[in-house]
Amino acid sequence: MKNMVVASTSTVHGSGYLEYLLPALEKLFENVDTVTFIPYARPGGIDHDAYTAIAAKGLAAIGKKVRGLHTYQTAEEGVLRAEALFTGGGNTFLLVHELYRNGVMEVLRKAIYRGLPYLGTSAGSNITGLSMQTTNDMPIIYPPSFKTLGALPFNLNPHYLDPVKGSTHMGETRETRIKEFHTINHIPVVGLREGSWLEVKGDDVYLRGDLTARIFEKDVAPFETEPGKKIYFES
Amino acid sequence: MKNMVVASTSTVHGSGYLEYLLPALEKLFENVDTVTFIPYARPGGIDHDAYTAIAAKGLAAIGKKVRGLHTYQTAEEGVLRAEALFTGGGNTFLLVHELYRNGVMEVLRKAIYRGLPYLGTSAGSNITGLSMQTTNDMPIIYPPSFKTLGALPFNLNPHYLDPVKGSTHMGETRETRIKEFHTINHIPVVGLREGSWLEVKGDDVYLRGDLTARIFEKDVAPFETEPGKKIYFES
Numbered sequence: 346m347k348n349m350v351v352a353s354t355s356t357v358h359g360s361g362y363l364e365y366l367l368p369a370l371e372k373l374f375e376n377v378d379t380v381t382f383i384p385y386a387r388p389g390g391i392d393h394d395a396y397t398a399i400a401a402k403g404l405a406a407i408g409k410k411v412r413g414l415h416t417y418q419t420a421e422e423g424v425l426r427a428e429a430l431f432t433g434g435g436n437t438f439l440l441v442h443e444l445y446r447n448g449v450m451e452v453l454r455k456a457i458y459r460g461l462p463y464l465g466t467s468a469g470s471n472i473t474g475l476s477m478q479t480t481n482d483m484p485i486i487y488p489p490s491f492k493t494l495g496a497l498p499f500n501l502n503p504h505y506l507d508p509v510k511g512s513t514h515m516g517e518t519r520e521t522r523i524k525e526f527h528t529i530n531h532i533p534v535v536g537l538r539e540g541s542w543l544e545v546k547g548d549d550v551y552l553r554g555d556l557t558a559r560i561f562e563k564d565v566a567p568f569e570t571e572p573g574k575k576i577y578f579e580s
Numbered sequence: 581m582k583n584m585v586v587a588s589t590s591t592v593h594g595s596g597y598l599e600y601l602l603p604a605l606e607k608l609f610e611n612v613d614t615v616t617f618i619p620y621a622r623p624g625g626i627d628h629d630a631y632t633a634i635a636a637k638g639l640a641a642i643g644k645k646v647r648g649l650h651t652y653q654t655a656e657e658g659v660l661r662a663e664a665l666f667t668g669g670g671n672t673f674l675l676v677h678e679l680y681r682n683g684v685m686e687v688l689r690k691a692i693y694r695g696l697p698y699l700g701t702s703a704g705s706n707i708t709g710l711s712m713q714t715t716n717d718m719p720i721i722y723p724p725s726f727k728t729l730g731a732l733p734f735n736l737n738p739h740y741l742d743p744v745k746g747s748t749h750m751g752e753t754r755e756t757r758i759k760e761f762h763t764i765n766h767i768p769v770v771g772l773r774e775g776s777w778l779e780v781k782g783d784d785v786y787l788r789g790d791l792t793a794r795i796f797e798k799d800v801a802p803f804e805t806e807p808g809k810k811i812y813f814e815s
Contacts, residue, residue, distance in 0.1 A: 359748070389756070390764070435760075478718065478719050484719060485763075487725070516739035516774075522717070523718070525623075539751075
């Protein structure tokens with residue numbers, strides 16, 4: 346039974362790393378001593394040790410130890426031995442590239458499906474969807490595929506941003522980009538605003554936090570889901 | 581001898597399609613009767629005929645006829661028979677996917693190197709660089725490669741946006757994204773603001789329009805190039 350917290354961002358403005366998520370994480374990691382951290386997305390290019398130290402500091406607040414996946418003999422061994430997993434944010438292209446290169450996309454998927462507690466933030470959330478094709482990130486590296494874990498039956502757009510009223514910029518808004526995605530894809534997309542997360546219990550997916558989430562489907566007008574409700578689709 | 585206009589955007593706020601570029605295009609297309617239009621990037625998913633009609637309307641203002649590349653027996657034939665080329669904006673992943681699928685990436689590169697007048701806007705500009713890896717677009721389709729025309733010895737970031745002062749959004753700024761690119765790539769990047777274009781004459785690349793452009797290199801502090809000056813790099 347899947348057991349995940351899938352968050353838009355690790356950090357909300359004016360608050361510490363993971364701080365707003367701690368009550369949810371106490372529950373998610375209730376019976377966990379050590380969380381295995383996947384540092385592949387490397388925000389700002391920092392190395393795996395430095396990134397793991399940030400995660401460790403964040404989860405120390407609820408008494409959890411953290412070990413980087415890169416410290417195991419193989420990444421597969423790390424996932425198989427993990428009590429719980431946390432994939433941090435950064436660049437989704439790099440994260441997906443590294444998951445394939447280390448041969449753990451499938452083993453990670455299986456671990457989530459057998460109920461290993463999983464926390465994702467930003468890029469680490471993106472990969473729980475069917476594909477990484479609704480990321481906001483720059484394609485800084487060419488991954489062998491855009492296919493991701495498929496632990497959720499839809500795609501995510503973390504850090505979802507509403508169009509800026511009165512903007513004179515001619516670049517596409519987030520909503521326009523997702524509509525472009527739907528001109529050639531059928532996968533529904535959940536636009537998750539900063540401060541929101543999904544609580545996943547088996548096949549039930551609840552929206553948590555104080556904000557609504559925006560739901561995009563091909564040939565359906567976008568609509569909002571209220572906090573506390575299950576994510577659902579029209580089509 | 582390369583002869584290109586490489587523009588950040590087709591349209592600046594408050595002005596018509598291509599309008600601000602028309603004086604530059606009169607010069608670029610001076611001896612041209614018909615411009616061949618590459619509609620593959622399909623903004624908003626519109627079909628090739630509809631997109632070509634928009635391009636035709638824009639270039640009618642300087643008396644040019646426009647024919648869509650999709651109306652030739654093969655795309656290769658279309659490029660080889662063209663007097664001049666214009667690649668419109670939209671989604672860069674889709675554009676690159678279609679250029680490879682239609683087998684014209686290399687033939688297009690050769691046409692530009694032998695001096696065929698070329699206009700690119702947005703995604704159509706992105707592809708003139710070494711790779712499409714500094715696009716802002718969503719990866720709505722998986723192209724066989726991120727490598728592009730290499731008609732310029734650097735990459736572009738069209739619609740370049742300065743960081744918003746005082747923003748509380750935790751998603752990456754454009755500058756942060758380009759810095760991420762440079763954690764694993766060495767290619768210089770030119771951030772081209774809306775209203776700017778590059779005039780390319782052989783190996784000389786001049787910045788045109790009223791705005792400065794922001795230059796990013798690995799391990800070099802970003803700096804600005806003045807309008808009218810040649811694009812240059814520190815390293």
